[in-house]
Amino acid sequence: MTLSCSVLLVALLLFQAPSLLTLAEDNSIPGEWVLLHVVQGHIGAGNYSYLRLNHDGRIILHMQSLKGDADLYVSDKTLHPNFDTYKLQSVTCGPDMVVVPGDFTRPVGIGIYGHPSYLESEFEMRVFYDQTVPQDPFDTDSYASEGERNEMKSPHRAEEDFQEEESIFWTILIGLLKIVLEILF
Structure with a gap:
């Protein structure tokens, strides 16, 4: 009986570990950042998914690959940025983060690329507004x-x-x- 309770407790802790890590990760977000959107999606290997950012001010794009590896490309010149035409990028194997300056022309194009080494990538991107930047x-x-x-x-x-x-x-x-x-x- 004690052994089965211990196994159940360990299984419960392992099941809750991802959410505990997410909470620990959220504590690293400054209090001055305001969460505007949370975008979740899937992207196939070698494909792009495009988003459009219309919010003014300094915006932080914080993307976590939940499965596979998704990369982030940003441009204020095209709504379809890719690895050839972009202004900002984050192409890590872990969390990707891009700070979009307030002086970028809106709308800003966001390209999410599914790395070809995975059949499908799943991502969650949080869009924050940085209140610490003073208005001109x-x-x-x-x-x-x-x-x-x-x-x-x-x-x-x-x-x-x-x-x-x-x-x-x-x-x-x-x-x-x-x-x-x-x-x-």
Whole structure:
């Protein structure tokens, strides 16, 4: 009876170990950081999953690979960063962390890459806002309301969406022309 209780207690402790490690890990997060989002997902070997960051200010992306190995690529120039086109990266075999500066143009593209040495990678990314960075008092956007800021940014976003749609159109058109030329000649 005592042996079975001991085995049960050890099994319970082993089952709870991951959550205890997560709690210990969370204690290393500064109190000034505000948790904005928790994103969980799966990614296949050699594939990308893309996210878009719209929050202003200094943002911390803290990603933990729960299974396999997921890597993190960030850019304010493209919404689809990869290992060829990125501004910031974290490609460790353990926890990955990237600090997105407040002066990055929004939206910021986030690429999560599933390392090819694993068939599938599972990840959890926590998105934090760093309150310790002071707001620039001379920044004209800081005095605008949320709606006014969205109105100021929307013409650029509409232009980027139009260019992306135009690019897709030309890609499809060129593909169709290649097929027609291949059939004819």
